Amino acid sequence: MEEEVHTGEINREAEAAPALIAVHPLERSIALALGYELRVFDFEMDCAVTLTDEAYSPCHSDAIRAICFGANGRLFVSAGDDKLVKIWRTDTWHCIRTVCSDKRVSAVAISHDGLFVTFADKFGVVWIERLEEDDQGQASVDKKAVPLLGHYCSIITSLKFSPDGKFIATADRDFKIRITIFPKGPLKGAHEIQNFCLGHTDFVSCLTFICPPDCHQSFLLSGSGDATVRLWDHVSGQLLDTCDVGEKAGLLDSKEKVEYSAAVTDINALPDGSFVAAAIQGLHGVMILKCDVPARRLFIAKFVFVEESFVPTRLGLSSSAKLLWVVMGASNVSKVGVSKMAQLRVLSDLDKFLSNEHGDYPVILKDKDMPGGEKLLLQFQGSDHVTKQDAALAATATAVKVAMQNLLTKKQYSLEKRDFRKRDRNDRKFKKQQF
Known part of the structure; x- marks a missing residue:
């Protein structure tokens, strides 16, 4: 069988972008990204939020690939395929900074002190921008970030700061997790690597830190395409434990006579x-x-x-541990004629589960019992959210799976095509111009 060869540009029209969700650390608001749309609901005001961006309208012009709140919830960042990183103040939901990237953005993170925003591009470089908002809070446009570190042409899939702010963890589709010491002067670059956490046998899709109360340090959790969640001592780089969630998932799905993929797509933790x-x-x-x-x-x-036909694409969990938000969705699902679709579910009674793991907890809230209720669903799911669309949901799940494979699985090229791509690389052109 001949090796698959990709000879042209990716058909962006058929490519689906998974829906993303992020919850304010204190559960004051919640944000959903669906395609190029950014939707926000304010729980304290009990209404949908109107985002204001004086420089751009609409806020994004292409699929949003990464969103996150800062540790204290004061800032929010969105970024994606339009090569724009937008920084928002969550008290007014006004864009205070737009940073232009040379490549499409795959991950974002805000330092715990709120002074720096970092983002990773599709070329494997992590960039950093220092926040210096003026007194009027006006949006600063067309700012250029500076490089912080790199993964050498491997797409970075996740980007997280450690709780103490001392380290920044980056994961890529080449199975690596890099732990870098976050320097005091990060605008000059982060050149000191603490460790590599190596052990995954497929792309690393997600990272999150935990900080147990009786421990003097934090620990790292990672999810991967190898169907495992792993626990790391990121300071020493030691793998502490591996949980094979794919084996359990296979047992749950054993009735289906199809090839089963148990890649971990997201992890969230208290x-x-x-x-x-x-x-x-x-x-x-x-x-x-x-x-x-x-x-x-x-x-x-x-x-x-x-429920059947509901396959979560992202999870949202606040530090208050009240609710787990689960979203399934994608944009540009052309096969069923649905350009944008999202479905939201909420798991509650997490505290009861923590005190009694053998009880019937967590429970899935009915639509009317969700925080925000009908207003929230109308904002996030649209006016037809009451109608069952099992076929559309199934097609959405398939489209998301294909999109993740395109994003995280390395494409295979023939030797001839590899040589052609090497000759046509932009960085080589730049070197030739220098000399």
Whole structure:
């Protein structure tokens, strides 16, 4: 069988962008990114938020690939395929800074002190921008960030700061997790690598930190295309435990006679590690794990089935541990004639689960019982959210799976095509111009 060869540009029209969700650390608001649209709902005002951006309208012109709140919730960042990184103040939802990237953006993060925004591009470079908002809070446009570190042409899939702010963790599709010391003067670059966390056998899709109360340091959790969630001592680079969620997911899905992919697409955790939620590709629910750091153990506690045809694409969990938000969605699903579709579910009673893991907790809230209720669903799911669309949901799940494969799985080229691509690389052209 001949090796697959990609001879042209990717058909962007057929490419689906997974829906993203982010929850304010204090659950004051929630944000959903669907295609190029950024939708925000304010729980305190009980209404949808109107975002203001004096420089650009609409806010983004292409698919949003990364969103996040800052540690204190004061800032929010969105970025994606339009090569724009937009920084928002969450009290007014006004864009205070727009940073232009040379490449499409794949991940973003805000330092815990709120002074720096970092983002990774599709070429494997992490950039950093210092925030210096003026007194009037006006938006600064067309700012250029400076490079912080690089992964040498491997797409960076996740970007996180450690809770103490000392390290920045970056993961890529070449199975690597790099732990870099975040310098005092980061605008000059981060050149000191603390460790590499190596052990995954497929792309690393997501990262999150936990900080157990009885431990003097934080620990790192990672999810991967190898269907595992792993616990790391990121300071030493030591792998503490591996939880094979794919094996459990395969048992749950054993009735289906199809090839099963159990890539971990997202993980969220409470700061103390007592609750870890994982979204798994193709699984109709959420896998809940617990982390026993003193015993160096990570284990599956429960599986929460959501519903048929509902496959979570992203999870949202605040530090208050009240609710777990689960979203399934994608944009540009042309096969079923649906340009944008999102479905939202909420898992509640997490505190009861933590005190009694054998009870019937967490529970899935009915639409009317969700925070924000009908107003929230209208904002996030649209006017037809009441209508069941099982066929559309199934097509959405398939489109998201293909999109993730395109993003995270390295393309294979023939030797001839590889040589052609090397000759046509932009960095080589730049070197020739220099000399």
